[in-house]
Amino acid sequence: MSDPVDALATRIERLLRERRLPRSALSPAMRERLRPLFDAGTLAEERTGAGGQVVVRDAESFARFVRREYPSGIAPTIPDETPLRARSVLVSRDAKRAKRGGPVPVHLRALGADVRLRRGEDSLDISAWTRAAGAAGLVVEPQCEWQFEGAVALVENLEVFLHVERIVGAIDLVLFAPGRLSGVVRDWLASPVMAKARYLHLGDYDPVGLDEYLKLKAVCASRVALHVPPDIEERLRRFGKESLLLDSAAVLDRLRRAADPEVSDVVRALDRYGRGLEQEALLISI
Structure with missing residues (x-):
C-alpha cells in the first residue's frame, strides 16, 4: 500500500x-x-x-x-x-x-487471588501468571477486546509496579505504564470493554505525571482518580527534585491553569517547594 x-x-x-x-x-x-x-x-x-x-x-x-x-x-x-x-x-x-498507533506490550500484576481478563470465551488468569512468574504480559492492539472489571492502578516506574501494595490497598490489577501512556493503551482503558474498570493514577508528582493523569481523565471521566498521599508536602520537602519541574516548565505553566481541583492542589505544592517528587519516594517510611 x-x-x-x-x-x-x-x-x-x-x-x-x-x-x-x-x-x-x-x-x-x-x-x-x-x-x-x-x-x-x-x-x-x-x-x-x-x-x-x-x-x-x-x-x-x-x-x-x-x-x-x-x-x-x-x-x-x-x-x-x-x-x-x-x-x-x-x-x-x-x-x-513511525506513526504511533501500533500494538503496545504492557506488563500486569494481579494483587487479588482470581484476577482475570476476559474476551468472549477466553480468559487470561493474571493471578496465576503473577504467582508463577511475578508479572504477566499483554500486547494491546487497536480495538483491543480484552476486558476487566475491577480496580486498576497505573504506575510509571518499575519499582513501584513491583511493590505498589505497600502504597495503596483495594487494588485488583496493576498496569506498568512507563513514561507517557501510549494512545493505544489509553484508548483500550477508555473503551466499552473496560467500562466496568476504575483507575487509580499513580505517576510521578511532576508536570508530566500530572499531565498524563489529565489525559486519562479526559477519556475516562469519573472512573479515574489521582493518588495523592496525605504527607505529600513532607515528602516533597525531604525527597523532592528541582529538575523535575525545570525540565517541563511549559507543561507546568499549563497545569497551573487546569480546572481539575486535585491537580491544582498538587501543583500548588510543587510551586511551594520548587520541586517534583518521583513516585519511588512513596516506598520510603517516614
Whole structure:
C-alpha cells in the first residue's frame, strides 16, 4: 500500500506539488526538522493576510533534501503486513519517525487471588501468571477486546509496579505504564470493554505525571482518580527534585491553569517547594 510514514511527509508532498504551504500546517517539531532548509534559504516564509505561507525558494535543493530524508519516496508501496517501525526504516531510515498507533506490550500484576481478563470465551488468569512468574504480559492492539472489571492502578516506574501494595490497598490489577501512556493503551482503558474498570493514577508528582493523569481523565471521566498521599508536602520537602519541574516548565505553566481541583492542589505544592517528587519516594517510611 502507499502510505506516508510520518506527518511531515504529507506536508513535503504538498510542497513538492504546489511549492507553498500554510505556515500553520507545520508543527513546531516539523519546523525543527526543516530548520536547515530555512537557514539555507531553500524554504522561506511569506506573509499573506492574517497568516503566512511557507514557500519553496530553491526547488533543486529541496528535492535533494527529500531524496535524502525519504530514500524510498514520500509514499512508497509497502506490503500491508509490514510493521509500522519497519515501514519507517524503509521510508526514512529512522524507526523512531513511525506513526504511533501500533500494538503496545504492557506488563500486569494481579494483587487479588482470581484476577482475570476476559474476551468472549477466553480468559487470561493474571493471578496465576503473577504467582508463577511475578508479572504477566499483554500486547494491546487497536480495538483491543480484552476486558476487566475491577480496580486498576497505573504506575510509571518499575519499582513501584513491583511493590505498589505497600502504597495503596483495594487494588485488583496493576498496569506498568512507563513514561507517557501510549494512545493505544489509553484508548483500550477508555473503551466499552473496560467500562466496568476504575483507575487509580499513580505517576510521578511532576508536570508530566500530572499531565498524563489529565489525559486519562479526559477519556475516562469519573472512573479515574489521582493518588495523592496525605504527607505529600513532607515528602516533597525531604525527597523532592528541582529538575523535575525545570525540565517541563511549559507543561507546568499549563497545569497551573487546569480546572481539575486535585491537580491544582498538587501543583500548588510543587510551586511551594520548587520541586517534583518521583513516585519511588512513596516506598520510603517516614
